[in-house]
Amino acid sequence: xxxxxxxxxxxxxxxxxxxxxxxxxxxxxxxxxxxxxxxxxxxxxxxxxxxxxxxxxxxxxxxxxxxxxxxxxxxxxxxxxxxxxxxxxxxxxxxxxxxxxxxxxxxxxxxxxxxxxxxxxxxxxxxxxxxxxxxxxxxxxxxxxxxxxxxxxxxxxxxxxxxxxxxxxxxxxxxxxxxxxxxxxxxxxxxxxxxxxxxxxxxxxxxxxxxxxxxxxxxxxxxxxxxxxxxxxxxxxxxxxxxxxxxxxxxxxxxxxxxxxxxxxxxxxxxxxxxxxxx
Amino acid sequence: xxxxxxxxxxxxxxxxxxxxxxxxxxxxxxxxxxxxxxxxxxxxxxxxxxxxxxxxxxxxxxxxxxxxxxxxxxxxxxxxxxxxxxxxxxxxxxxxxxxxxxxxxxxxxxxx
Numbered sequence: 033x034x035x036x037x038x039x040x041x042x043x044x045x046x047x048x049x050x051x052x053x054x055x056x057x058x059x060x061x062x063x064x065x066x067x068x069x070x071x072x073x074x075x076x077x078x079x080x081x082x083x084x085x086x087x088x089x090x091x092x093x094x095x096x097x098x099x100x101x102x103x104x105x106x107x108x109x110x111x112x113x114x115x116x117x118x119x120x121x122x123x124x125x126x127x128x129x130x131x132x133x134x135x136x137x138x139x140x141x142x143x144x145x146x147x148x149x150x151x152x153x154x155x156x157x158x159x160x161x162x163x164x165x166x167x168x169x170x171x172x173x174x175x176x177x178x179x180x181x182x183x184x185x186x187x188x189x190x191x192x193x194x195x196x197x198x199x200x201x202x203x204x205x206x207x208x209x210x211x212x213x214x215x216x217x218x219x220x221x222x223x224x225x226x227x228x229x230x231x232x233x234x235x236x237x238x239x240x241x242x243x244x245x246x247x248x249x250x251x252x253x254x255x256x257x258x259x260x261x262x263x264x265x266x267x268x269x270x271x272x273x274x275x276x277x278x279x280x281x282x283x284x285x286x287x288x289x290x291x292x293x294x295x296x297x298x299x300x301x302x303x304x305x306x307x308x309x310x311x
Numbered sequence: 312x313x314x315x316x317x318x319x320x321x322x323x324x325x326x327x328x329x330x331x332x333x334x335x336x337x338x339x340x341x342x343x344x345x346x347x348x349x350x351x352x353x354x355x356x357x358x359x360x361x362x363x364x365x366x367x368x369x370x371x372x373x374x375x376x377x378x379x380x381x382x383x384x385x386x387x388x389x390x391x392x393x394x395x396x397x398x399x400x401x402x403x404x405x406x407x408x409x410x411x412x413x414x415x416x417x418x419x420x421x422x423x
Contacts, residue, residue, distance in 0.1 A: 036339035039331070074345040085378050092384040093320045106392055110407050113389075117414040124418070172403060240385035241411065247382050248418035251375075252357065254350030258374035259343060262331040265381075266324060 035259065042072060043263035050090070050271025052291045055284055058146050059239075060268040061087040061210035065139055066298040070305065074260065076132045080209030081255035084247050086268040087211045091240030093269060094276070104233035105175045108188055108226070112198045113238050116216070117245040119202020124246035127207050128253060136306030139208050143299030146214040147292045167191050177230055186227050194224040206246040211239035315391075319384035323377045330373030337370055358419070386415050 033041070045067050046060075053060035061083045068079035127135070168174055168187040176183040188194065197219035201212035213235050220231035250256050278284060354360035355375050364372030389412050396404040 034340050034342050036335050038343075039335060039339075072345075075348040077348045078345050085381060088381045088385065089320055089323070092316045092381070092388075106395075107401075107404055110389070110392055110404060110411060113411045114407060114414070117411055117418075121414060121418055172401065237388065241389060241415070244382045244385040245415055245418045247378075248415075248420070251378070251382075251419075254352075254356050256375070256378060257345065257351060258330070258355065258371040258378070259334060259338075260345055261378060262327055262334070262374045265327060265378075266331070269320075269324060 038072075039259070039263045042068070042260070043267045045071060046086070046264045046267025047271040047274075050086075050268035050273075051275040052271075052294065053268070054090075054272040054275030055279060056288055056291045056295060057213075058292075058295060059087065059211045059213050060090055060272055061208075062139070062143055062146060063295065063298065064264060064268060065209060066143070066302050068260075068264070069136065070298070070301055076135055077127075077255050078257050078260055080127070080135070081250045081257065082261040082264040083209035084243050084250055085256060085261045086265040087205075087209065087243040088240050088247060089265050089269050090272045091211060091236060091243065094236050094272070102178045103229045104237055105173070105226075105230055106234075106237070108173050108175070108220070108230075109234040109238050111171065111173065112195060112216075112219075113241050115195045115198040116202035116205070116212075116238060116242045119199040119204075120206035120242045120245040121202075121249065123203035123206020123208075124249035125206075126203070130207065133306040133309050135207065137303050138204075138306075139210075140299045140302030140304075140306060142204060142208065142210065143295055143302060147296045147299070149214050149218060175230065177227055184227070186225075186230065188220070188224040188226055190223050190225070194219045197223055202242055202245075205239075205242045206249075209243075209246075209250075211243060213239050316384050316388060319380060319387065323380035323384070325377075326380060327374055327377035330370050330377060333373065334370035382419070386412070386419075389415065 046064065049063040049067050050060040053063050064083040064086060065076065065079045068074040068082065069076050168189070168191060174185065174187040176185050197215065201215035201219065204210060204215060205212040216235035216238055217231045220226045220234060221228055354364045355371060358379065361372050361375045361379060365376045389408055393405055393408040393412065396408060
């Protein structure tokens with residue numbers, strides 16, 4: 033197929049990927065790499081490069097919606113971002129030395145993990161471990177968020193553990209070209225006991241920063257092919273936007289479950305193909 | 312700041328779309344393969360190279376430039392945070408944000 037046909041097909045596939053990503057809350061990045069490698073036979077390094085660019089686009093596009101409504105905590109996000117960005121640089125540097133088959137299998141594991149990731153557990157308002165609270169207070173990381181009952185105060189717990197998880201999220205992002213949003217939310221929601229909306233909005237703004245850290249390295253190594261990144265990025269943005277609109281207006285529970293099943297299958301395929309050495 | 316981020320993404324996408332159209336007009340009938348990895352030509356791998364190739368009208372460089380604009384949006388976000396924290400006199404977070412900015416710069420520097 034010539035470039036025009038190929039680009040159109042990739043554009044279509046990316047729109048679907050972005051749609052699935054935003055509907056499942058897993059992000060477009062995790063779906064793009066399997067789509068490109070399995071369906072289009074693209075080399076995984078180019079796929080990861082293109083995915084990374086699309087991750088920055090969706091993150092900055094979405095973050096702009098959250099910045100104003102008072103949920104994202106820039107102090108917590110920025111402090112954790114030291115770990116995530118450092119991890120991303122490490123992951124991106126490491127990526128050149130990891131065989132593509134191992135990358136494929138790792139991505140498959142991450143895909144399956146994000147489908148089964150424990151979901152948000154309600155934290156009792158005001159439940160704090162006194163030891164960790166003083167660290168949060170000393171670092172100035174407490175915050176408030178708006179609610180119908182007025183402003184609710186919160187403070188992160190288990191900060192060093194959260195820091196470590198953010199480092200892992202960063203390494204995964206740098207290695208696999210994904211946003212690692214799921215890991216970030218897990219770290220903030222479950223490990224650090226932050227309110228759910230604070231975790232998700234803060235994660236959204238962090239994803240773009242993390243991806244930007246790896247993107248420079250990927251660019252210099254020649255992993256980002258413009259002819260590929262173009263339909264992928266434009267498609268994922270269009271798909272994510274559509275998915276986000278749908279999320280607002282419709283009951284999407286069945287659709288989400290279906291797409292999570294799709295992502296699970298993709299994960300198995302990635303592991304299988306990586307194991308066979310086909311990727 | 313939210314508006315600025317969105318403007319950056321829209322600008323980048325506009326440039327990307329324009330570059331994409333140009334690329335397909337010129338090379339749509341050709342056949343490029345992405346199956347094996349060869350790395351990109353040097354001009355498309357460095358910021359200076361991309362800038363010059365774009366000015367020369369190369370479609371793929373225009374797209375690559377739009378990716379740079381995209382990468383710039385979170386960088387701007389962090390730079391803006393430095394300023395915001397400084398205004399609040401939260402010096403710990405000014406330092407934290409500067410560290411993040413330095414990490415971003417390290418990624419973008421040519422010594423990758």
